[in-house]
Amino acid sequence: MSDRGSSVIVDLERTIAELAPRVLRYANARLGDPALAEDVAQESLTALVRACRNGGGPHSAEAFVFAIARRRAGRAAWRRRLWAPVELASGARSSAPSPEARAIARDETERVRNALAHLSSRDREAILLVAVGGVSMSDAASALGLSISAVKMRVSRARARLAALLEEQHG
Amino acid sequence: MDDDPQVDERLRAAFEPGARAAARIAAAALADRAVTRRRGWLGLAAAAATVCIVSALVFWPSGPIPHVEPAALSLSGSLTDGLLVVSLPDGSVAITGGDARQDRPQDGFGLVLVEGELR
Numbered sequence A: 001m002s003d004r005g006s007s008v009i010v011d012l013e014r015t016i017a018e019l020a021p022r023v024l025r026y027a028n029a030r031l032g033d034p035a036l037a038e039d040v041a042q043e044s045l046t047a048l049v050r051a052c053r054n055g056g057g058p059h060s061a062e063a064f065v066f067a068i069a070r071r072r073a074g075r076a077a078w079r080r081r082l083w084a085p086v087e088l089a090s091g092a093r094s095s096a097p098s099p100e101a102r103a104i105a106r107d108e109t110e111r112v113r114n115a116l117a118h119l120s121s122r123d124r125e126a127i128l129l130v131a132v133g134g135v136s137m138s139d140a141a142s143a144l145g146l147s148i149s150a151v152k153m154r155v156s157r158a159r160a161r162l163a164a165l166l167e168e169q170h171g
Numbered sequence B: 001m002d003d004d005p006q007v008d009e010r011l012r013a014a015f016e017p018g019a020r021a022a023a024r025i026a027a028a029a030l031a032d033r034a035v036t037r038r039r040g041w042l043g044l045a046a047a048a049a050t051v052c053i054v055s056a057l058v059f060w061p062s063g064p065i066p067h068v069e070p071a072a073l074s075l076s077g078s079l080t081d082g083l084l085v086v087s088l089p090d091g092s093v094a095i096t097g098g099d100a101r102q103d104r105p106q107d108g109f110g111l112v113l114v115e116g117e118l119r
Helices: A003-010 A012-031 A034-053 A061-090 A099-117 A121-132 A137-144 A148-170 B005-014 B019-030 B040-062
Strands: B077-080 B083-087 B093-096
Touching: A012 A034, A012 A061, A012 A121, A012 B005, A012 B019, A034 A061, A034 B019, A061 A121, A061 A137, A099 A121, A099 A148, A099 B005, A121 A137, A121 A148, A121 B005, A137 A148, A148 B005
Parallel strands: none
Antiparallel strands: B077 B083, B083 B093
16 A cells, blocks of 8 residues: 555545545535435445555545545436436435525526536536546546546536536526 | 636535535544435335236246146946946945936036946
8 A cells, every 4th residue: 555545544534524525515516416415425435434444545535535426426316317206206305405495505506507517428527526526637537537638628628618608697 | 727716616606515414424434334325215115026026927927837636536336237336435326327427416426427338
């Protein structure tokens, strides 16, 4: 294991505390369902804790956690699509936020979500990792399996497009 | 690169999680607690239903065809003047032959000549 991996174990609590809001924010943006986002974020952080305690601390905790979060969010989104009709029929979506909370957050969140929906899935994934998750370019490249320059290009393109879309909506 | 801090800021603000939620998942992860499946019952119900349906489809058509075992029964009687007289297990006597091709009660044992003649 690398020195950096050892430091992850030593500072595990601090690392988890620092990553938790970021990975939760990322999962929330990906899924739009706070309860599901919490599940995904917790699973990703738990995987890091287990890896560190089993002596297999990753080279970069950030890349490790976000790579897992990305995969699990993808699976969760698929599962949700499959289950949505059943849940709707059975009224099982009790973990959704309250109507008041939704109303307060709806406007801006919906505007941003609509703008994100206009991006290509590749660009959206890159900007969510970097801007929402606060992941460095190199770690985002590692999580996405791309070169750093490719990630920079996608993020740059996504930012420009989002800025234009949000401006349009505002005007 | 075209950095636009305003866009990043808006994205972060739109999906900002509550501090309590972040602290909760951090604590749960450090405690190595498994995620509580909020939709677990749906999965279990679907799995149970699938198992039932698949079992029914697989085992029901491939089950053995029910058949009746032939009775291990031997009878003895006598043939006299073209009449067959047989003592039955319930203690009665059945007589067939001639014009009477069968001798059987509504219930219980009896005798039926299906084919041919008695000699």
